[in-house]
Amino acid sequence: MQILKPAMAGTLESSDAQVTVEPGDGVIEFHLQSSVINQYGNQIKKVVYETLNNLDIHDVKITIVDKGALDCTIKARVEGAVFRAADVYEDLPWGGTIR
């Protein structure tokens, strides 16, 4: 999938994460801000990269402001942002690339 335009998903509420994606410069550029970066920074990064890989995204600037979100939340927010950025709003591949 291709990132066509900047898009975001999520909020800054506690237990959520705000994910923004933009067209990249050929690679995945990852920024993370989190109050639990020392405890879970690597885990969050792992989830994000896995999710992007599942969606076949290899060229993106992704910024995450994490407020203590669980892995499933982070995954859902990344997917939300990516599909918005790719202008896909209907017939989402539930059970396919989103699972």
Next chain:
Amino acid sequence: MQEGKRLKGKELDQLKKFLEFMDLSYDEGIEHSVCLYNDDSEIIAAGSVDQNVLKCIAVHPDYQGQGLTGTLMSELIQYQYEHGRSHILLYTKPANEAMFSDLGFYTIMKTSKVLLMENKKQGFSSWLNSLIKETPIFASSSDAKIGCIVANCNPFTLGHRYLIEESLKQCDYLHLFVLSDTRSFYPADIRYQMVKEGVADLSGVILHKTSDYMVSAATFPTYFMKDKSVAQKANCELDLELFGRLIAPALSIKKRFVGTEPTCKITGIYNQSMKTRLPDFGIEVIEIERKLADGSAISASLVRDCIKAGDYETVKRLVPENIFRYVLMKGGGSMMEIQKTDSLRQIFGPYINSSISNDDNRKEKSEKEQALFEMVDDYIEQA
């Protein structure tokens, strides 16, 4: 909880009252506000949007510490993305720095009164680096006399050309910043292209784009309201502070050139403020008398007025020859299509006539004309 919108009437009065209580004032340029209410319908938190800038963000002291700023900011940022804006700036009081850095904002500049932040890590410093990259190495030596001009060039006129030529007499290299704001009559990339071509033959001019860091909605919010003349004061302190403190030193700029301002009040105040503020940063402000045409000062607003009125003969006398076709192209959404076609016919008439022979019948003739207009359109769009 209240969905955000542009507030009016009673609701607006309530917001203004709340901001006053919080020691903030409601800015005229605000296009969208989000307010949170308590059970008694009193505002307990509010934030507003002006272009890509978040401002007037406040939470009532009795309700602080509940994460209301997060709710507010989520709404505001969502609004910005929905409007295609991904570079978001905000200003607030310096005391709030820690709170907003937790929400994904990074400090551009902090003074004793105001804090300017953006949502991109190193957005400002990478812009500064791009300025330095655009500058040839010999133009950054400390012996060179380095000046700068900041201009909108909406459109580029003989007045701009004159200001640049006069400034070059007083310095070795001239940084020319073209505003990137999108609210002008001519779009930003067309303006940049006009200037690029307009100064191509002058050596020593270094061209830059201002991004959101000079005379933008964030640094100088009233500049783009000048036509509506709602702003009572210029509100340009932040712009000058940022320029003097961070931008000018990065490029060793020692002089800033401006044209005298005979008509516009806001620009007049801006010039005046420059003269009082910039010398503190070791920058000399030099005002250059405007070039006259037919007895009155050439200004971009005059050119715009002529274009709107369809007076292309006057426009021709006010802009450089090689820029004329750009100026013409935009023609403004407000210009009648028939006027546009008529003036194009006048100007490109010779070309059209040479490509159309008298043997063609009427229909063929008009088809060929149409094709030619489209060609010119395409050409300008590409440029």
